[in-house]
Amino acid sequence: MKRVSNINGLAIILISSVFLLSCSDMLDEVPKNFVSRSNYYQNEADAQGALNGAYSSIGPDFYGITNYLMTELQGDYLNGRGSQAPISIVDQVLNQQNIQRAASNWGTLYSAINKANAVLDNVPQIVNISDDAKQRIVAEAHFLRAIAYFELVRGWGDVPIKTTESTDLSELSAAREPEAVVYQLIIDDAKAAEAALGEVGNETGKASVWAAKMLLADVYLTIEEWDLAAQKADEVITGGPYSLVTVSEPDDFYKIFASETSTEDIMSVHHSEISGSTIPTYIHMGGNYPYNYSSSGFFAWLPDTTSFIGASWDDNDLRKPFNLYREFQNASGQWVPLPSTTPVLFKKFITNEAGQSVYSVPVYRFTEAFLIYAEASARATTTPSALALERLNMIKRRAYGLPLQAPSAVDYPTGMSGDEFVEAVLQERAYEFLLERRRWWDLKRTGKVKEAFAAVGKTFIDQRMLWPIPESEINNNPAITQQDQNPGY
DSSP, rough: OOEEEEEEOOOOOOOTTTTTTOTTTOOOOOSSSSSOHHOOOOOHHHHHHHHHHHTTTTTTTTTHHHHHHHHHHTSEEEEOOOOGHHHHHHHHSSOOHHHHHHHHHHHHHHHHHHHHHHHHHHHOOOOBBBBHHHHHHHHHHHHHHHHHHHHHHHHHEEEEOOSSSSGGGGGGGEEEEEEEHHHHHHHHHHHHHHHHOOOOOTTTSSHHHHHHHHHHHHHHTTTTTTTHHHHHHHHHHHHSSSSOOOOOSSGGGGGGGGOOOOEEEEEEEEEOSSSSTTHHHHHOOSSSGGGGGOOTTTOOOEEOTTTTTTSSSTSSTTTTHHHHHHHHEEESSSSEETTSSSSSOOOTTTTTTGGGGGGEEEEEEEHHHHHHHHHHHHHHSSSSOHHHHHHHHHHHHHHHTTTTOOOOSOOOOOOOOOOHHHHHHHHHHHHHHHTOHHHHHHHHHTTTTHHHTTTTTTTOOOGGGOOOOOOHHHEEETOOOOOSTTOOO
C-alpha cells in the first residue's frame, strides 16, 4: 500500500500501480480507518470527485514541469542550462539526473492513467447519479486516459497498457505493447469522448467535444492518417465556437493565453495568482522589472539564435518580439541590453512580475486546427488545395498584424509543390508554438530530427529518439526485463 489521501476528513487508501517510479514521496503508515472503494462510489458527488482527481494529474503546466521541460529541451531552437544542459547534448544519452526526470514523467503519466481507470471502472456502477452526468464523467475519463497514453507512446514507443485500475500487487504485471496497439486504444478512447462530450464554455480546463476532436486530429496526423486528420481539424474550424484572435502589435498575442477567456482556447491548463505556473522559473527569475529580468536569476531555457528563431526569422513577424527580447527596463526606467552571457531570452507570456503564472498553458488552441488541416489535407492529396493554402495564409497574415481573410504580400504563393507546402506549414508551426511542446513531436513524426539538429551544428544520435524505461519498472514489473529497455540505456 503506497499512498494515503484524505477526502472529506476520511483516510482513503490509494494503491499505486507499478508504474509509479518510487515511494520516496509516499507515506509508509497503514491507516487504521479507511473508506473502501465500494463505499466511496455512491453518488454523483463521489464520481465527480474521482474525476477531479484524474484531472489533477494534468497540471500544473502539462503533467508537471518535468514533463514539460523534457519535451521542450528536445527541440532544436533552445538549450538547457545547469542540470538541464545534458538534455540538449543530443549526441549523448541522458545522464542519470535526466534519466530520473524521464522516470518521473513515466510515473506521472501512469498515475494519471490509473486515476482515469478508477473512474472508468467504478462510475458506471453508480446508481444514484443521472445518466447525463454519468455519461459525461465517463467520457472525460476516456479523454484523460487517451491523452496520457499519447504522451507515453510518443515518448517511449511500445509501452504497457493498463485499462483497469491497479488496486493490488497481483495486478502489476503488464508487458510492453506495440505502438500500433497503443494508438488504437488512444483512438478508441478519444472517439468515446467525442461521442459523449459537449460544450464547456469558458471552463476550458475541462475536456469538450472539440478537445476530443483536436486530440483525434493530432493523433491521426502523427500516425499519418491524413484524411482523418484533415476531417477532424475541419470539424473544429467549421463547427466549433472559436475564432482566431486578431493582432496589431506583439502584445496582442497575450489575448490567446488569457486565463479567463480566449476565443482560441479549446483546452488549457489554467493558472492563477494562487495556483501559478512553474514555467517562469525556467525561462526567467522574477525581478522588479518588465519581463521578470533579474541579473541574479537563473535562465534554464536559453534561445538558440543559430536556429530558425535567429536572423532568418523576419523581424516584421510580430511573433518574434512577442517570443523574444534583447533588452529590459532597469530600476531607473532605462532600457538596457541584456548581458552578453544571455543576449536573448524568451518573453512569451511575460507581461508583469507574475509572468506566465497567471496565464494558461495550452493543451489545444484553435490556431492548431488550421495548421493541422493545411498539412494533412496537402499530404492526403499530394498537392495543396486552395482551402489548405488559405488556412495557412490566415495564420501567417495574423502573425504580421494583417486582415485574416484578405490576400497580402506575405502570403505563401500558389503553385507550391506538396513538399514545399508541408515545409511551409512546419515552419509556421515552429514559429507559432514556441514553448508550447510542439517542436520535438513535429520533428520526430516528420523524420526531420537529424536534419534540424544538423542545421544548428549538432549530431543527434538514434538512442535519443526514445526515453528510457525506468529501472523501477524493470525491477518491479514481472512482464518487463532489461531486454525490453530502449536502446542506449
